[in-house]
Amino acid sequence: MPDRFGSVAFAYGRFMQVTGLTTSFGRTIAVNDVSFSIDAPRMIGVIGRSGAGKSTLLRTINRLTPATSGQILVDGRNVLELGGAAMRRWQRDCAMIFQQFNLVPRLDVVTNVLLGGLNSHGTLASMFGMFGSDRIERALHALERLEIADLALQRAETLSGGQQQRVAIARALVQEPEMILADEPIASLDPVSAETVMTALRTIHERNRLTVICNLHTLDTARRYCDRVLGMLHGRIVFDGAPCELTQDVVREIYGTEQDIDEATTSTSLTAAAPVRLAHAAA
Amino acid sequence: MMQVAGPALDLSRSERRRTLYSGVLVLVLATLLAAGYGQANDMNSGGFVQGLAKFLDYPAEIALEAWTARGEFAGLLLRFLPALLETLNIAAVATILGGICATALAFLGTAGLGVHPVLVPLARRLMDVMRAFPELIIALFLIFVLGTSPVPAMIAVGFHTAGALGKQFSEVNENVDRRAVEGLQACGASWLQRMRFAVLPQVLPNHLSYFMLRFEINLRASAILGFVGAGGIGSELRRTIGWGKGAGDETAALFVLLILSIFVIDQASSWLRGRITGAGQVS
Numbered sequence: 001m002p003d004r005f006g007s008v009a010f011a012y013g014r015f016m017q018v019t020g021l022t023t024s025f026g027r028t029i030a031v032n033d034v035s036f037s038i039d040a041p042r043m044i045g046v047i048g049r050s051g052a053g054k055s056t057l058l059r060t061i062n063r064l065t066p067a068t069s070g071q072i073l074v075d076g077r078n079v080l081e082l083g084g085a086a087m088r089r090w091q092r093d094c095a096m097i098f099q100q101f102n103l104v105p106r107l108d109v110v111t112n113v114l115l116g117g118l119n120s121h122g123t124l125a126s127m128f129g130m131f132g133s134d135r136i137e138r139a140l141h142a143l144e145r146l147e148i149a150d151l152a153l154q155r156a157e158t159l160s161g162g163q164q165q166r167v168a169i170a171r172a173l174v175q176e177p178e179m180i181l182a183d184e185p186i187a188s189l190d191p192v193s194a195e196t197v198m199t200a201l202r203t204i205h206e207r208n209r210l211t212v213i214c215n216l217h218t219l220d221t222a223r224r225y226c227d228r229v230l231g232m233l234h235g236r237i238v239f240d241g242a243p244c245e246l247t248q249d250v251v252r253e254i255y256g257t258e259q260d261i262d263e264a265t266t267s268t269s270l271t272a273a274a275p276v277r278l279a280h281a282a283a
Numbered sequence: 284m285m286q287v288a289g290p291a292l293d294l295s296r297s298e299r300r301r302t303l304y305s306g307v308l309v310l311v312l313a314t315l316l317a318a319g320y321g322q323a324n325d326m327n328s329g330g331f332v333q334g335l336a337k338f339l340d341y342p343a344e345i346a347l348e349a350w351t352a353r354g355e356f357a358g359l360l361l362r363f364l365p366a367l368l369e370t371l372n373i374a375a376v377a378t379i380l381g382g383i384c385a386t387a388l389a390f391l392g393t394a395g396l397g398v399h400p401v402l403v404p405l406a407r408r409l410m411d412v413m414r415a416f417p418e419l420i421i422a423l424f425l426i427f428v429l430g431t432s433p434v435p436a437m438i439a440v441g442f443h444t445a446g447a448l449g450k451q452f453s454e455v456n457e458n459v460d461r462r463a464v465e466g467l468q469a470c471g472a473s474w475l476q477r478m479r480f481a482v483l484p485q486v487l488p489n490h491l492s493y494f495m496l497r498f499e500i501n502l503r504a505s506a507i508l509g510f511v512g513a514g515g516i517g518s519e520l521r522r523t524i525g526w527g528k529g530a531g532d533e534t535a536a537l538f539v540l541l542i543l544s545i546f547v548i549d550q551a552s553s554w555l556r557g558r559i560t561g562a563g564q565v566s
Contacts, residue, residue: 093471
């Protein structure tokens, strides 16, 4: 049944409920009492000013940054309380994409992609770099999906930003995650690469039925690619709704400004903003 | 007027004070040097100035004897080859065992790689202690306990290597790109896997060149330990140098062997480094 965000709820999507999540560094409260829930695979955009807590929110969900209080329930268990192997298993389930790609610069592309599967790989076997043909095949397949299979043997550091980000997405796919957390994935890319990367994330969301939570610094990208938008200001969620509900008043509130924001100025897209919906979503 | 002159006056005053301190320091050093020279000269059997004239006598004597015996020089090199191999063995075992300990200590002693904060200073202090003991002292002690054989020398040199190489390794580790480590952490990779795949590929070329340099240093250290009964080329050197006149050709052959070994190690080091930085693969 179509819900208020216009997508179909998939029966096997994981239910995630964030309640009262707070993350502070000393006296700075980066994420302040954040609550929201995801009941079906969505493409969610998180917008807000620099320092609003968008990155910290994603990093807290992935357990890269420890939360101060609150809980994140996934299938009825609080992932913030997991430790050791169970925590790493959760990290595998929610793949992270970074603004700076975070690849291993001196390793070749296919090895970087293979590293996405480290969690399901025995430590001893992985220590000797024995990946096996199955894993290599899966890595190559992921690279093919992102149309960069021809770069497989190049060193990651020799690639352009857009190519590196696609390698990072391929690595995330090899993780076989249930969710992708993308922290400003296009903030350091040119418009063409940005479009390729966002389309790739949208495709993965639709084909693999994965929730994608994506921090974005431009409004028009959120409008074009996302089904749902969270607006953050000073660590709090001040807006949670469909992109079409983002009126100028709401935008002013999210960005904490008195003036109207001209999206054409901040836009990084090549064409005018029009929602991108691939074949799947139309169904 | 006074407001402008105030800080300027202070500056020139502190400048003058600094110059005065430097001047006093130089004067004290010069006095110490002169006094020390006088004392040493009084206690020596020969004088410094008279000795300076004979400075080249001994090397010249060795070279002359080597030249006289040039016909049998190749034979001499061959005769001392087993001694060199023994010394090389001591150095190699010590460098490899010490290097393994150094690698472990270096990863534990680098802050910011995900090691428990309590372990970092512990590992560092342990390396300090290991470095503080001169090889000769440890070797003398172990020879006293274990008897004259190459084993005490190996332990002595390896012990010092773990501390010295560990410090250099950990300094290299401090400069790695942390984003790569974070990228693998977000995939759910264990600590060992992160060190193996995110840190090791970045530091391996530098670790390798420090390792090979340490091998050279240990070759020399192992040769010295021959003087106190650890066998190898050092024992031979002690014999030929102790005999004084007549063994100059043998001394020369031993030095030629040592120098050649250093050449070989240096070349091997550049070759290995080239292989590793060129291939981009860890395995």
